[in-house]
Amino acid sequence: MNEKTQVALLSVVSNTFLTFSKVVIGLASGSMSILSEGIHSGIDLVAAFIALFAVRQSGKPADSCHAYGHGKIENVSGTIEAALIFVAALMIIFEAFKKIMEIIYGQGGHVSDLGLSLGLLVMGVSAITNLIVSTRLMKVAKRTDSVALEADALHLRTDVFTSVGVFIGLLLIKITGWTILDPIIALGVALMIIKASIDLTKKAFAPLVDVSLPDEEREIIAEVLLLHADEFVEFHKLRTRKAGAERHIDLHLVVPKYTPVVDVHELCDRIELEINVRLHLAFVLIHAEPCSTRDVECPVEDGLASVCQRCRLDPETGSQKPEVRNQGLIKG
Structure with missing residues (x-):
């Protein structure tokens, strides 16, 4: 197993753990921001699987059907990953606005103290884990010039910032009791995800239309x-x-x-x-x-x-x- 495959597999393992933790705690606590992070990590998990497939396929030598090699598989995977996280952002925005309406009309929005405590824990663990894994992914991506690994690293780096943002928001909710902060934070997470998807699309899609080298x-x-x-x-x-x-x-x-x-x-x-x-x-x-x-x-x-x-x-x-x-x- 080469280095690119190893780090891609590491991303799959870490995202599996984080997705499960965030979704379970988000559903149990009723926190929209935690659940939005769970959705984000779920998309990251799908992206990690795509990256793993891409780096394994792109490393194959040229054959009779692919005389120029399989390198563009990485660009295709990066474009798909960008589309996936854009869809995830739209889902988060829809659910966040729905949550805001419920809070305004007094139909919900409560986040339990236990949910807040567990949310703070999982967000802290998520930020640290993704920082370590994304740094590792980016180093290998730069060294091997891998678009698929760089896309995966950008996903996780975005997850670091959003996890920190949710952590701070949950802390403010715990201190102030303002539950409306929860869906507002989720909206902020969604906007950051959209920006990451746009940046990734530009980088991954350009080689598919044979743009010149820099x-x-x-x-x-x-x-x-x-x-x-x-x-x-x-x-x-x-x-x-x-x-x-x-x-x-x-x-x-x-x-x-x-x-x-x-x-x-x-x-x-x-x-x-x-x-x-x-x-x-x-x-x-x-x-x-x-x-x-x-x-x-x-x-x-x-x-x-x-x-x-x-x-x-x-x-x-x-x-x-x-x-x-x-x-x-x-x-x-």
Whole structure:
């Protein structure tokens, strides 16, 4: 069992315990805020199972049906998790408003002293447990670039804040006796959950529509290319996308027209290797093409100096001119 699977399983175990505790105490005490936290943890439990499935499936190698691997399974799982917690937030809002109406019209809203005491205990335990587990999940998610684990960690990190909020609210109810604070706190929990679901949707869904890599990662690719600027003319049609933890990069590399194929191949290999060193799980595809423009040819009989000049290289050093160096990045 690899590290990603281990931490995903840890999340399943912790959420199972917390969901059971919160729901039982919430129903027994009649506390809407405790019950809303139980619903939240229940959704986290479903999300933890989805994350566990996703990390196990995404680690499978490419096959005949999935030639580019299974990385996007993590993005699909993250999107599903975001939808689930959004639905949970709507459920909490509905129940909270219902509870407020009952209190206003004197039809309920009482929270027992025992329920308050047990609620304070379970909220404290929940906050500490989720802080430990979410920190562990986030460390592994960042190290392995796992969207599924990061989504699970964000869920639990949100649960930490909401648990602390409910803890403070229950303490105020115990001191003041104002039971209307209970559904109001539940509404606050729901709003925090909605924000978390929106943030998670943005992060998980973007790779499903092949959004380009972030600017800082594209700059790293350009930096690697420019280290070899004296060996090629220019690069263009730089395209990037991400699938789970995998980065897919392809570009066109223009080389002097009569460069031996073996030299071009070795150059492409070096560039691919160096990009892979700088960017985790980068799969690079380079299409090499000869220097040739519509209005200017690159005849071999004119010599290398002529070829370099016509291909916009400095004939003295063979280096690419500054205005050409950035062309691939700008066009990409």
